[in-house]
Amino acid sequence: MPDAFDAGSVRLADRDVPRLGYGAMRLPGPGVWGPPADRAEALAVLRRAVELGIRVIDTAWYYGLDVANELIAEALRPYPEDLVLVTKLGGARRDDGSWYAALSDAELRAGCERDLRVLGLDSIPVVHLRWMDGTESGVSFADALGTMLELKAEGKIQRIGLSNVTLDQLEQALAATDVATVSNQYGFAQRDDQPVLDRCAAAGIPYLPFFPLVAGGGAPGDERLARVADRHGVTPAQAALAWLLARSPVMVPIPGTSRVAHLEENVAAGALRLTDEDLALLDG
Ligand SMILES: NC(=O)c1ccc[n+]([C@@H]2O[C@H](COP(=O)([O-])OP(=O)(O)OC[C@H]3O[C@@H](n4cnc5c(N)ncnc54)[C@H](OP(=O)(O)O)[C@@H]3O)[C@@H](O)[C@H]2O)c1
Structure with a gap:
């Protein structure tokens, strides 16, 4: 049986967690909207994830709406003590499923209450401030971070993480608070966020790349990855x-x-160790 700890571990939210997590965004129906195509399979995925040692699960109230969180609560309550649920605030959905920035104090607070209620928690282990285009919402990063700090002071959030942030925003946040995690887009075919990843590595901040498989057009179609995959069967x-895990000791992929x-x-990919020859091909 594969074990998530084969990927190694990292210190996250005061726990030693495997460097291989799970993202719940693929559990709701098409377009991250509505009920899952196969509810029993969705619940089985979550239970199997925990059984295989996964201890970091990324979710959001706006996956569904509430669908990912409801499934997590149904499959996993009572939660294992060492499970780190990571939610995110900053986005919302219109009735047609389209996404928009929801970064005002009232919107962040409403999202937090929704996460707490549906997940059945008094306090959320890690919450990402998910930055969306500030011009759309008219809210500054500093103001949104201010609300997150208040939620933390009120005990509703245990730790603040950041998502979709620039290096400047990360520095701004680090000047104000501890940053538990950073979750930006990064993958084999999309490495633009390397400076933020490097900063996280220097500061020992776990980095949870989103779209770890589909970023930049996706892993499955890449010829170099196909060759390396063939070598290892x-x-x-x-x-x-495996490439992501080799990229940085703070890397915690959360494939969905x-x-x-x-x-x-x-x-099982967590147990795969790429050779220097593999890495030369993939990074050449
Ligand atoms: N912070 C943010 O703003 C943000 C944004 C986007 C996503 N996220 C988080 O990041 C997580 C990961 O991103 P993602 O789920 O969008 O994309 P992803 O993990 O890069 O890719 C998921 C896609 O790959 C497929 N897949 C998964 N494992 C596979 C495998 N072993 N072989 C072949 N195909 C496979 C899935 O289809 P099947 O369902 O058929 O396996 C799904 O279509 C999300 O679930 C979410 O929790 C965060």
Whole structure:
């Protein structure tokens, strides 16, 4: 049986957690909207994730709406003591499913209450301030961070993480508070965020790349990944996850899937060690 700890571990939220997490965004229906195509499979994915040792689960109230959180609560309560649920505030959805920035004090607070209620928690282990285009919302990063700090002082949030932030925003936040995690887009075919990843590595901040498989057009189609995958008898998706894990000791991929079989493959990728020859090909 694969074990998430085969990927190594990292200190996150005062716990030693495996460097392989799970993202719940693929559990709701198409377009991250409505009920899952296969509810029993969705619940099985979550239970299997915990069984395989995964201790970091990324979610948001606006995945569904509430669908990912409801499934997590149904599958996993009472939560294992060492499970780190990571939610995010800053986005919302219109009735047609489209996404928009929801960064005002009232919107961040309403999202937090919704997470607490649906997940059945008094306090959320890690909450990302998910930055969205500030010009759309008219809210400054400093003001949104201010609300997060208040929520933390009120005990509703245990630790603040950041998502979709620039290096400047990360520095701004670090000047005001501890930053538990950073979650930006990064993957084999999309490495623009390298400066933020490097800053996280220097500060020992776990980095949870979103779209770890599909970033930049996706892993499965890349010919170099296919060659490395062939050498090891694994899939290109597994090679992409192994590449991410080799990229930085603070890297904690959170691949999303709606299928137990893919989840098991993703966890198994944690045991794959790429050779110097593999890395030369992939980074050449
Ligand atoms: N902070 C943010 O703003 C933000 C933004 C986006 C996402 N996220 C988080 O990051 C997580 C990861 O991103 P993501 O789920 O969008 O994308 P991803 O993990 O890069 O890719 C998920 C896609 O890959 C497929 N897949 C998963 N495992 C596979 C495997 N072993 N072989 C082949 N295909 C596989 C999934 O389909 P199947 O369902 O068929 O397996 C799904 O279509 C999300 O779930 C979410 O929690 C955060």
